[in-house]
Amino acid sequence: MYKVYFITFGCKVNHYETECMKLLFREADFEITDIPDDADAVVINSCTVTSSGDSRAITALRKTRAALPHAVIALTGCYPQANREEAEKLSEADIIAGTKFRSHIVGMVKNCLETRSHMVEIEDYGSDDVFEPLKCTRFDNNTRAFVKIQDGCNQFCSYCMIPYARGRCRSKAPEVLRDEVRAIAESGKKEIVLSGINLAFYGREWGLDLADAAEICAAQDGIERIRLGSLEPEMMSEELLMRLKALPQFCPQFHLSLQSGCERTLKAMNRKYTAAEYLALTERIRSIFPDCSFTTDVMVGFPQETDEDHAESVEFIRRVGFAKVHVFRYSRRKGTRADKMSGQVPESVKTVRWQEMTAAADETREKYLSSLVGKTVPVLFERENSTEFHRGYAPDYTQIKISRKNPEKSLRNQIISVIIEEYGHDFCFGRAIDEL
Known part of the structure; x- marks a missing residue:
């Protein structure tokens, strides 16, 4: 063999x-x-x-x-x-x-x-490509199952190679998704994370949307949590949000791709929304999901980004109040429009801006975690941290730890209510409502 x-x-x-x-x-x-x-x-x-x-x-x-x-x-x-x-x-x-x-x-x-x-x-993608029907029902060492339901991107952001690497948007057929989710549930997994290259475009070729995929998952016995991967903000309609709200299994963590909080930079990136529209969306989501969290990705050092543009983006991060931000430096990609732009930012400047943006992200992270103290949340436990802690995640994707009182007992793949008592740098600490 x-x-x-x-x-x-x-x-x-x-x-x-x-x-x-x-x-x-x-x-x-x-x-x-x-x-x-x-x-x-x-x-x-x-x-x-x-x-x-x-x-x-x-x-x-x-x-x-x-x-x-x-x-x-x-x-x-x-x-x-x-x-x-x-x-x-x-x-x-x-x-x-x-x-x-x-x-x-x-x-x-x-x-x-x-x-x-x-x-x-290696074959080039064409406009008539369909979703390759790969499937996976085994996720070693994970209590969450990631399910790819969408591939490709039609956006052509000026810095990005993904449309060339993945082709145009295409989706997994609903009946194929249904069979895969059934097999995942039968394997004992309780949480599904719907993933894609441009996830919010799911089902457009059939007049469907992301809510249809979430509803297929929710209809399967044994699936107790449904989470979404990274989302393009311009695709999150009111109807979609209300359909997600109606699903008891839906976890209200929204990873809304931002890239920049500066209007001028967003336009240069060829992003399809403004900072004002993004902010309005977060406010609308918060009105529907009061206990939601927002995570995102932010780029610093995009070509022609000025100190003023950077400051505007930093302030935007603080204004939204993200639970977590992945900050990264702009990286030139041959074959993209951004690579040919004048005003490329020196690496030394990118580093300083990365440090400043990261500091702002850390501030919003700490503020968010501190706001959770005193709340009771259901935690899906994943694994133990040595003999000291059980570790899992709340619906908003906050990492939660509780003391492991019995070293022989595992809480893996169990959902238990936990009251949050403290917060740390990147997690919260609490105790189970039912003493273990």
Whole structure:
């Protein structure tokens, strides 16, 4: 029996696709190994959101080849799809494959193990592409199941390579989603996280929307929580929000992609909303979901961003009051409009702005966590932190810890009411309502 080892970079969609590929390999009588030195084949699932993402995948490829000179190595994912010419020059890889036809990867690895022939399979996306029906019903070591229901992006933000790496928007068919969710529930998972490249565009080709996907999940016995991945703010209609509100299983954590709180910068980025519209949306959501939380991503150092633009963005972060913000520096991507813009910001300035934005994000994070003290929340416990704590997540995705009074007892995959008594840097601490 051949053994295969996986290395995965990037977003939750990439990790979901890795799990799908693992299932395909298992069905083909491969053994999935966690020990690189045991592997006959290695699959590297890459990311190309940033140039550093490209570098990490290439570094992993070269290190793997040096450590495993006789293994078959497949480089797949967004990096080769968006950068075919560069990827084909990487002699360390036996197989170069993009993001289309993930189901072909098993056959390619088998062929290469037998013939040692070099293979490349990268096909450009077209307007008539459909969603590849991959599925995953096994999520090792997780109590949450991530389910990819959408792929591709039509937005073409000026800094982004994803439309070239993933193609146009397309969705998982409702009946396929229903079958996958049923299998996940039967496996014992209680929480589903709906994921996609541009999740809010789900179902548009059939006149459906994201609420339809959430309702399919809610209709399945055993699913007690439904969470959404990253969302584009301009797609969150009043009707969609009210349909989500009607689902008892819905977790009101909204990861609304922002990128910048400055109107001028948003326009230069080709984002499809203004800062004022974004703020109005958060206010509308708060009126519908009083206990909701907002998380987001913010970029600093975009071309032509001035000190005044940056200050406007920092102030916007404080005004919204995010529960958590992922702050990152703008990274030039060859082939994007932003790469050709004048006024590229020096790295030293980006670093200072990253520090300032991170400080503001930390302030809003602390303020949000402190506001939770005294509240009682249902916590889905995931795993124990050594012998001291049980750890899990509230519906708003706040990490909650409680003392582990009995070292022999696990609360994994149980939902228990917890009163929050303290907060720390990145979590809250409380005690179970029912003493353990």
